[in-house]
Amino acid sequence: MAKSEDCVHILQGLLVFGNVVIGMCGIALTAECIYFVSNPHGLYPLLKATENNDIYAAAWIGIFVGLALFALSILGIIGVIKGSRTLLLVYIILMLITFAFEMASCITAATHQDSVTPELFLKQMLERYQKSEPANNNDNEVTKTWDELMVQNHCCGVLGPSDWQEYTSAFRLTHSDADYPWPQKCCVLDAQGLPVNLDGCKLGVPGYYNSNGCYDAISGPVNRHAWGVAWFGFAILCWTFCVLLGTMFYWSGIEY
Amino acid sequence: TMLPLLLLLLPVAHGIVELGYTPVLTKSPSLGGLRTASTFVLDQPRCVFDEYGNADIWLVVALDQAASTFNNTARPGTPETAFQSFPDPVSAYMTLNATLANYPCPKPAGDITVLRVGSETSCAEDAERPTCNGPLPGPGPYRVKFLALQGSEPVAETSWSAPIMLRTAKSPSSISTTSKGHSAGMIAITTILSILFAILLAGLVAMLFFWGSDSCGSSSTFSKPESVTVRRYNTHH
Numbered sequence: 419m420a421k422s423e424d425c426v427h428i429l430q431g432l433l434v435f436g437n438v439v440i441g442m443c444g445i446a447l448t449a450e451c452i453y454f455v456s457n458p459h460g461l462y463p464l465l466k467a468t469e470n471n472d473i474y475a476a477a478w479i480g481i482f483v484g485l486a487l488f489a490l491s492i493l494g495i496i497g498v499i500k501g502s503r504t505l506l507l508v509y510i511i512l513m514l515i516t517f518a519f520e521m522a523s524c525i526t527a528a529t530h531q532d533s534v535t536p537e538l539f540l541k542q543m544l545e546r547y548q549k550s551e552p553a554n555n556n557d558n559e560v561t562k563t564w565d566e567l568m569v570q571n572h573c574c575g576v577l578g579p580s581d582w583q584e585y586t587s588a589f590r591l592t593h594s595d596a597d598y599p600w601p602q603k604c605c606v607l608d609a610q611g612l613p614v615n616l617d618g619c620k621l622g623v624p625g626y627y628n629s630n631g632c633y634d635a636i637s638g639p640v641n642r643h644a645w646g647v648a649w650f651g652f653a654i655l656c657w658t659f660c661v662l663l664g665t666m667f668y669w670s671g672i673e674y
Numbered sequence: 675t676m677l678p679l680l681l682l683l684l685p686v687a688h689g690i691v692e693l694g695y696t697p698v699l700t701k702s703p704s705l706g707g708l709r710t711a712s713t714f715v716l717d718q719p720r721c722v723f724d725e726y727g728n729a730d731i732w733l734v735v736a737l738d739q740a741a742s743t744f745n746n747t748a749r750p751g752t753p754e755t756a757f758q759s760f761p762d763p764v765s766a767y768m769t770l771n772a773t774l775a776n777y778p779c780p781k782p783a784g785d786i787t788v789l790r791v792g793s794e795t796s797c798a799e800d801a802e803r804p805t806c807n808g809p810l811p812g813p814g815p816y817r818v819k820f821l822a823l824q825g826s827e828p829v830a831e832t833s834w835s836a837p838i839m840l841r842t843a844k845s846p847s848s849i850s851t852t853s854k855g856h857s858a859g860m861i862a863i864t865t866i867l868s869i870l871f872a873i874l875l876a877g878l879v880a881m882l883f884f885w886g887s888d889s890c891g892s893s894s895t896f897s898k899p900e901s902v903t904v905r906r907y908n909t910h911h
Contacts, residue, residue, distance in 0.1 A: 514875070525864050537850065585845065585848075623703060
């Protein structure tokens, strides 16, 4: 019957289109997650030190899920065009497994975003920056990361230089308050990396020291990262849901 | 009534002039390190000691409760006013020796003229430098005044400043890092994805359960792209 033939072709066309979109989104997800895992802002040591690097686990899962989605979308296209029940059954089951993994990745990324607070980084910075007996390599990494962060972003501390005054710290144990009210990396530095005016920096004269905090420079990239993984993944999963429902309907209508 | 009169006469009798200036913490420009845990920043006493070109101007730093009992005849550089013995047993020390040449009047506009009390860390333990401007040993409160000495006789003094309290640092373990709960976005993602996944699983189960059964006659809805074979019955025999 011509009408049902048309129906079949329309459904097949829709499913093929759906799978093409899934394939492309899978590649995009892989690319995005590889970008995040490559640590473009150098913040990985800070997150690792706060034991909050779930976001990287979510990104790693995202890489493999993206590749799986691409491969499965090709399988799906072949299965739909051939009308093969076995191929489509395999496709549906593997897609469900991939769906579950991507779901885990999205939820992890969204949960992690909630736990990124200033207090978290403040405590870790005070306890580990310039620790005189570093317990392991992590502490050195934390010090190096903070130094680079403060110099590149012209900022000091998490909320401001007053962080170093309000709380005692590992830094304070080795550097006296009168000589170093805050670390020298908080001073405005010249081309050689030395403070332009050390006395001005110690006094806290505006223009000779960095008076704003680094939290924005940290939370901006981390939140974009978490958003990218969580919400893009969510969008892909919603689309995949529709395609899978259509495939199940198509599968149950195939004669064998 | 005799007592107040006597007290009024005392400074006159010693010849010390009470200048009407009160030392203050620097207000302009706004300094980030105005008060730290062991230092504070005062304005320089410009245009205050103009008539005392020959005098040495000293800064007296005292514990708040010892300010009223400070004797102006105390000499700088002696064990009774040594920084290294502050705060116990010495309750007020003298430091930051200067002359009028260090505080020219009027102050050039745009210059930052301050005195950082507590900046010399190298001589803090050196008993041979009793006039060291060393870091303050505790949060205070402290009071300061300027005293002008000619020879070793006090000739002029400013009033005592208001009590200056320094900062006390808290321990970082007092910072609470417990999360403040889950945001709406995270709850939305979790709920919606769980529902979608449940629907898909239900669909898979329904699909497999009805495998092979002619449910709702839908098995003949789509036909495979194969040619239909027609059987011909040959009735002739």
